[in-house]
Amino acid sequence: MPIVKNVSRAVSQLLQSSGCGCGISIVPVRCIGVSPRQVASDASFHSVSFSESDHPRVLITGGLGQLGVGLAKLLRKRFGKNNVILSDIRKPADHVFHSGPFIYSDILDYKNLREIVVNNRITWLFHYSALLSAVGEANVPLARAVNITGLHNVLDIAAEHNLRLFVPSTIGAFGPTSPRDPTPDLCIQRPRTIYGVSKVHAELMGEYYHYRYGLDFRCLRYPGIISADSQPGGGTTDYAVQIFHDAIKTGKFQCNLKPDTRLPMMYIDDCLKATLEVMEAPAEALTMRTYNISAMSFTPEELAQEVQKHIPELQVTYNVDEVRQAIADSWPMNFDDSNARRDWGWKHDYDLPEQEIQELLHVSKLQAGVVAILV
């Protein structure tokens, strides 16, 4: 099936721009230390103005994970290389370091984060730092700190400095008592992981800051994201990335979920496109602050069969990780994203037909080549 590029919609999205939706007179501010206090929104720290004709000045936190580098590439194409700053606590690879501005930022360091926002006149913040589901279960105190305290820092700085803030949520924000097939935007959310609990907290805090302080908070619940040129970050859907790397490198793949575990998935290009589109959507188009987005849904067995059409010799075995399986069994199987499609025209480009599999394998092959050369 050919990949459909919806050019006219993309162009209209490009032409759309909107200002910040802030209009409420109080913002929370933490000048020093950790105690929140409230200051009138016309205080002098709002002196940095952002004209609508300018490009946004972007900061991406946790930008060296599976998704951040690709997001930076997309945003730099749109807004200019120097208007998009990647940040993380890890050391960037050479090619990432040389591809555009990079800065060290620990989101637990509130003062440093605020300094970066001020000194670089940041207007849009994409908050990607997180511990994902499986690694979060392995270190709950750290996940709580990064995913919850880190979010509080980001929320306060975003509100204080009038930023447009994007925070990704996840299918993991739902739990065993949520409807699973399909899962709507609004339903019971009782996740059983620290990752899920922290993401529900982020959704609710972001929405609260929007209504209370006028923060321009925007949030998408991502499905599992498939990519071939970046490594997975310790999530339950990692297998759908690892299979491409292993198929190319070793011809063998051991899956840590049961063959019939159905989960919503999305190709990385669609995920990043949705992220940019929701950030560019006019404020009046958004009837909600947190949206499901969906593209496809498959099981490990179905994915393996598709990959085997291209690499018939691929051997797939199953060695189920009980922690990941329990998480997956509590997550949605299909996502209802009708609100995103209605409000801001969300439409995915990639399903899981031959052409996309081929593309993923091709990129994995290139990547394996690069690794081989480096080693």
Ligand SMILES: NC(=O)c1ccc[n+]([C@@H]2O[C@H](COP(=O)([O-])OP(=O)(O)OC[C@H]3O[C@@H](n4cnc5c(N)ncnc54)[C@H](O)[C@@H]3O)[C@@H](O)[C@H]2O)c1
């Ligand atoms: N990848 C997916 O399938 C998926 C699905 C749903 C939602 N998401 C969300 O998208 C975002 C990005 O996901 P990803 O897959 O790139 O994650 P990842 O785990 O690959 O990367 C997260 C990054 O956060 C950084 N980080 C950790 N602690 C930090 C700290 N104290 N300060 C600054 N940075 C810190 C890590 O170094 C890492 O580079 C996350 O918020 C995640 O919850 C991802």
